[in-house]
Amino acid sequence: MTSTRDSLARALGATDGPNSPTMAQCASAHELIFTSGHTSLTLGKVGAELTVADGAQAAREAALRLLHSVLEHNGTLDGLRLVQLNVCVNTTPDFTQHGEVAEGASGLLREVFGDQDLPTRKALGMASLPRGVAVEIDAVFAAEATTS
Numbered sequence: 837m838t839s840t841r842d843s844l845a846r847a848l849g850a851t852d853g854p855n856s857p858t859m860a861q862c863a864s865a866h867e868l869i870f871t872s873g874h875t876s877l878t879l880g881k882v883g884a885e886l887t888v889a890d891g892a893q894a895a896r897e898a899a900l901r902l903l904h905s906v907l908e909h910n911g912t913l914d915g916l917r918l919v920q921l922n923v924c925v926n927t928t929p930d931f932t933q934h935g936e937v938a939e940g941a942s943g944l945l946r947e948v949f950g951d952q953d954l955p956t957r958k959a960l961g962m963a964s965l966p967r968g969v970a971v972e973i974d975a976v977f978a979a980e981a982t983t984s
Contacts (some may be wrong), residue, residue, distance in 0.1 A: 843912035845903045845948050853904035860908035868919070869910060869977040874902040875969040882937055883928035886970055892940030894970035895923055899941035902973060903948065910977075918955040920943055920976040926969065927961040934959035941973050 853861060854874060861872050876894035880886040886894070907913060923938035925931075945955075946981035955975075965972050 837913055839914040841948055842907060845900075845907065845913055848903075848944065848947065849900045850903035850907065851884045853901045853908065856882045861905035864909070867979040869906060869916070869979075871902055871905060871974050871976070873906065873964060873966075873974045874898050874926075874977075876901075876971040878970045880968060880970050881926050881928055882933075883931035885937075888933050888936050890923060891937035891970055895925075895937055895940030895942075895973065896944050898971045898973045899944045902975060903945075906975075906977060913948065915980050916949075916977045917948050917953055917980050918975060919950075919978045921945065921955050921957045922974050923957065923959045924962045924965060924972045925959065926965040926971065930961075931961055934961050937971065941971070945975075 859872055863870050876897040877888065878886070878894035878897060882888065882891035896971060903913070906916070910916065921941060923941055925934050925937045942957060
């Protein structure tokens with residue numbers, strides 16, 4: 837049976853994620869799921885050839901790819917709570933709107949998980965990111981306690 841969170845994530849576009857022969861996209865430890873960095877498909881530097889809106893869309897792309905990996909790893913998004921989100925933005929040295937770019941990922945994840953227990957978040961500017969991508973994100977999820 838597909839959950840509402842799972843259906844919503846797929847409807848929003850969580851249908852493709854990265855693959856690597858040398859690392860897992862997600863790893864579980866105790867009641868936590870840690871994700872590897874998930875990159876946007878959009879290439880470029882925010883503050884140069886990309887606008888803040890372009891960067892936010894790139895963050896959304898990365899979040900969709902991350903959700904796909906978590907679904908593949910855990911089988912469902914049900915019972916999970918987003919605890920921490922880290923957003924790295926490929927920017928020019930003078931760029932200062934990292935939070936606005938990160939909101940592309942945060943907003944999408946709030947759509948899926950709600951905003952009752954907001955996660956912590958870091959939004960950082962980087963001189964470069966792998967393959968010239970605009971955004972890379974990673975996250976930590978916790979299994980929610982269920983009550984009977």
